[in-house]
Amino acid sequence: MKHTDSRVINIDKLTYAANLDALDAVRENERHYLAQADICDPVALQTLFAKYQPNAVMHLAAESHVDRSISGPADFIATNIVGTYTLLEASRHYWQTLPDSQRKAFRFHHVSTDEVYGDLLPEAPAFIETTPYAPSSPYSASKASSDHLVRAWHRTYNLPVVVTNCSNNYGPWQHQEKLIPLMISQALAGKPLPVYGNGQQQRDWLYVEDHARALHCVLTSGRVGETYNIGGSNEHANIDVVNEICVMLDELAPRTTGSYAEQIAFVTDRPGHDLRYAIDHQKITHELGWRPRESFSSxxxxxxxxxxxxxxxx
Known part of the structure; x- marks a missing residue:
């Protein structure tokens, strides 16, 4: 909305994870429209496609919290698998009605995760686009399934798709259940900072604005049928992330006494917890010229x- 003249139709079910305050900057913008709808609802999707006639679909709708997928996998199957199927079919039927020039220009951009690749040993090379899938959790298995559906719709129906697999996002407006916002809110509330196991799980961290730039880059310039991995080149152990948060809070909002690090509490690890993820983003960098601008510290x-x-x- 800030950097293009595009019109954006924002389809959101407005579940527990939604925060309408995040839309304050575009609330009065005539190029933005919020439609409260479920991607599992084919009638709602058909109506929206007919009304707004988009030239592209960016599919970011997903249940994404691993812990919730372990305690309640049904929502992940419904949204991530059935929802992707429903959105693919709505997109395909709409796309088939377009004139030839618009059909060629249309894109279905499916946004996925590095977790579909499974676990990495400490010394193993980072994930590339051809790394075999080996999902560990109900969440990552549901996303792997959705990736396969998207590629099947391209192979079978020639739907013009692009796929991206990103590393751990962070930044403003992220829901409190995710690691970084959870640690910040718990610290400021004077509560324990729960760290799974020994905290040595490694993740690659991608700032949300860097990710947004990459997504737009792939949507507008990516090759049809291709997958692009998007990473932040910022691989850190969870305990190091938590400690760096504490150091920054000690500087910016110090406690009356002591350090926020005193609130760190190691808790029982979650089932099937992957040890390490790492993304090799050479493909998107070499082909499309994208690279992350933010270091993890910045x-x-x-x-x-x-x-x-x-x-x-x-």
Whole structure:
């Protein structure tokens, strides 16, 4: 909305994870329309396609919290698998009605995760686009399934698709159940900072604005049928992430006494917890010229400062 003249139709079910405050910057913008709808509802999708006649679909709708997928996998099967199928079919039927020039220009961009590749040993090379799938959790298995559906619709029906698999996102507006916002909110509330196992699980961290730039880049310039891995080149152990958050909070919002690190509490590890993810983003860098702009420290500082501003609001 800031950097293009595109019109955006924002389809959101508005579940527990939604926050309408995140739309304040575009609430009065005539190029943005929010439609409360479920991607599992074919009638709602058909109506929206007919009304707005998009030239592209960016499919980011998903249940994404691993812990929730372990305790309640049904929602992940419904949204991530059935929802993807329903959106693919709505897109295909709409796409088939377009004139030839618009059919060629149309794109279905499916946004996925590095978790579909499974676990990496500490010394193993980072995931590339051809790394075999080996999902570990109900969440990652549902996303792997959705990836396969998208590629099947391209192979079988020639639907013009692009797929991206990203590493762990972080930044403003992320839901409190995710690691970084959870640690910040727990720290400021004076509560324990729960760290799974020994905290040595490695993740590659991608600042949300870097991811958004990459997604737009792939949508507008990516090759049809191709997959692009998007990573932040910021691989860190969870315990190191938590410690860096504590250091920043000690500087920006110090406790009366001591350090926020004193609140760290190691808890029982979750079932099937993958040890390491890492993304090799050479393909998108070489083909499309994208690379992350934020280091982990710079992106984390922006995130912590944003959270502190929200925390201080009445």
């Amino acid at each position: 992106g984390l500082r922006k995130t912590v400062e944003w959270a502190l501003c929200r925390h201080e609001q009445p």
